[in-house]
Amino acid sequence: MEINTLGVCGAGTMGRGIALTAALSGCNTILFDLQPEALERAKAQLKKELNRSIEKGKITEALAAQALARIEFTADIEHCVAELFIEAIVEQPEPKIALFNQLAELNHSDCIFASNTSSLSITQMAKAIQHPERVIGLHFFNPATLMKLVEIVTTPFTTSAVQQRAWQLILDLKKTPVLCIDSPGFIVNRVARPFYIESLRLAEEEKASMPQIDRILVAAGFKMGPFALMDLIGNDINYAVSCSVYEQLGKPERLRPSFIQQELVQTGKWGQKSGEGYYQYKSA
Numbered sequence: 001m002e003i004n005t006l007g008v009c010g011a012g013t014m015g016r017g018i019a020l021t022a023a024l025s026g027c028n029t030i031l032f033d034l035q036p037e038a039l040e041r042a043k044a045q046l047k048k049e050l051n052r053s054i055e056k057g058k059i060t061e062a063l064a065a066q067a068l069a070r071i072e073f074t075a076d077i078e079h080c081v082a083e084l085f086i087e088a089i090v091e092q093p094e095p096k097i098a099l100f101n102q103l104a105e106l107n108h109s110d111c112i113f114a115s116n117t118s119s120l121s122i123t124q125m126a127k128a129i130q131h132p133e134r135v136i137g138l139h140f141f142n143p144a145t146l147m148k149l150v151e152i153v154t155t156p157f158t159t160s161a162v163q164q165r166a167w168q169l170i171l172d173l174k175k176t177p178v179l180c181i182d183s184p185g186f187i188v189n190r191v192a193r194p195f196y197i198e199s200l201r202l203a204e205e206e207k208a209s210m211p212q213i214d215r216i217l218v219a220a221g222f223k224m225g226p227f228a229l230m231d232l233i234g235n236d237i238n239y240a241v242s243c244s245v246y247e248q249l250g251k252p253e254r255l256r257p258s259f260i261q262q263e264l265v266q267t268g269k270w271g272q273k274s275g276e277g278y279y280q281y282k283s284a
Ligand SMILES: NC(=O)c1ccc[n+]([C@@H]2O[C@H](COP(=O)([O-])OP(=O)(O)OC[C@H]3O[C@@H](n4cnc5c(N)ncnc54)[C@H](O)[C@@H]3O)[C@@H](O)[C@H]2O)c1
Pocket: 009, 010, 011, 012, 013, 014, 015, 032, 033, 034, 035, 038, 087, 088, 089, 090, 091, 092, 095, 099, 116, 117, 118, 119, 139, 140, 141, 142, 232, 233, 234, 237, 241, 273
């Protein structure tokens, strides 16, 4: 492995999946979250995911136990000493920058700081951190254990050594790296934005219901319909990404976020993770 100890910050939807991917690849992993309950939930979810893989014959019980043992779950930032960190916390620049600066105090000056942000400027983050050359974007997709693609986002500061170490890490995790220039939403989230926004417009205009739109797009060949996908992503995250891409691109009317998204976020209907979003889910 390129990296012996990986730090993952944020034990939510993405962080726990990235941590499990790393642990399954043999990497010692520290999974840090501010909320002890989030760590408990993450541990329970990862056990469930590993048990499913055992039942399907994809891994042995011994391998699953070894992978879980490689993850240190911690709410103590003092434990966060690693060669590379991937943050997967809230989709806002200030907390991400504050976290990297806290980690910088605890780690060697060549420790790499990667953000899993879906849309925020990696360059702006780098500018706010000492040694900006070590800041990079590593954008995994949901579910992180299954999805192969990882966008590697470089900034004008990123050195080729940092880029190469990040690239090798992604290969070691058995993922497919692609290089992207830092720009709002990078590639996938920029291209995907109208998929969500236009579907929301159709629903707002009552031209079709949400389940209808989902069914038709699946029939047309998409793996998931937009509403089911937004619920999987998390409506809080998807709305933050919609707002961020819209603002950064100069507020084009075609990408204006929908009031439906705002309402779901404000009423706690965050999708699968909260038990309700565009659809209802049995257990959160
Ligand atoms: N959900 C997706 O489909 C998806 C896909 C790709 C990238 N992303 C990006 O990944 C990041 C995380 O998204 P998510 O869906 O996993 O979010 P989430 O809401 O599921 O989890 C975020 C976690 O971060 C924790 N947290 C918040 N502030 C923290 C801090 N300062 N230090 C440590 N932990 C903190 C929270 O307690 C929570 O457990 C976002 O930047 C998002 O844009 C999300």
